[in-house]
Amino acid sequence: MMPEISLNILDVAENSTRAGASLVTINVTADTDADRLTIQIGDNGCGMSEEQLSHVTDPFYTTRTTRKVGLGVPFFKMAAESAGGSFSIHSQIGKGTEVTAEFGLSHIDRMPLGDINSTIHNLIVYHPDTDFCYTYTYNGASFTLDTRQMKEILGGIPLNTPEVSAYILEFLNENQKETDGGASL
Numbered sequence: 001m002m003p004e005i006s007l008n009i010l011d012v013a014e015n016s017t018r019a020g021a022s023l024v025t026i027n028v029t030a031d032t033d034a035d036r037l038t039i040q041i042g043d044n045g046c047g048m049s050e051e052q053l054s055h056v057t058d059p060f061y062t063t064r065t066t067r068k069v070g071l072g073v074p075f076f077k078m079a080a081e082s083a084g085g086s087f088s089i090h091s092q093i094g095k096g097t098e099v100t101a102e103f104g105l106s107h108i109d110r111m112p113l114g115d116i117n118s119t120i121h122n123l124i125v126y127h128p129d130t131d132f133c134y135t136y137t138y139n140g141a142s143f144t145l146d147t148r149q150m151k152e153i154l155g156g157i158p159l160n161t162p163e164v165s166a167y168i169l170e171f172l173n174e175n176q177k178e179t180d181g182g183a184s185l
Contacts, residue, residue: 002075004114005039005103010123011072012041012099017127019045021096023148024123024130028116029137030105030185036085037105037113037185042098048091056089076101083110105185113185117172120145124168125160134172138180145171 002008009026016024021043029038048056057077076099077087084104091097103110120134124147131151135144145168147159157164 002079002111004112005037005079005101006114006116006119008072008076008079008101009039009041009116010119012076013043013123013132015072016041016043016045016097017123017130019043019047019097021045021130023133025133025135026120027135027137028113029135030139030180030183032105032139035105037103037110039101039103040098042096044096047093047095047097049093053089053091057087073099079103079111083107085110117169117176120172121165121169125165128158128160136176136179138183141179143175143179145175 002011009028013024013026023044025040025042027038027040029040030036031038057074073089080087080101080103084107085102087099087101089097089099116136120132123130124132131147133144133146133148135142150159150164150168154164159165159168
C-alpha cells in the first residue's frame, strides 16, 4: 500500500494523462464535523468499457503492456475502505472517468494526506499538455488552482519555466495554509 493518499492521487491522475485527458480535476475536501476526507479525481480521457470498469479494482488486471499487475486503483480502494470510507469509479468511453474515495478523517487506519501540494505541482509541471483544476476545501473554506486560467494570464509562458514552477508551488502552499490554518491531514 502507498504510505500517503497524495501518492494514490498521483497514480490515478497519471492514469488520466495516459488515457489522453486534456483536463484532470482533483478535489480534496476535508470536513471535520462530518469526520470525512473526500478525494475526487475526474478526467475527460478515453474512458473505459464496462468490461474494463468491472476489472479495474482487480490487482491482477491492467491494460498496460509493460507489466502484468495494476495495483494503484486496488490499493486506493483498500485504503479508503479500511479507513471507514468508500470507493467508487465511474467511466464512459469517450467521456472520461471519475474516481471518488472517501475516508474517515479521524479513523486510526487512515493514512495521512501527505504532500498534496508537491503532488499537484509535479502533475502540472511534468504534464504541460494537460490542464489541471485542483480545489482544496477545508470545513467549507477553499481555493482553486486552474492551469487554464494560469496559461491565459501567462500568454504562452510554459508552466514548467523555473520561475512559474516555483510560483505554482508557493501558491499551493500559501493557499492551503490560509484555507486550513495549517491543519495536518
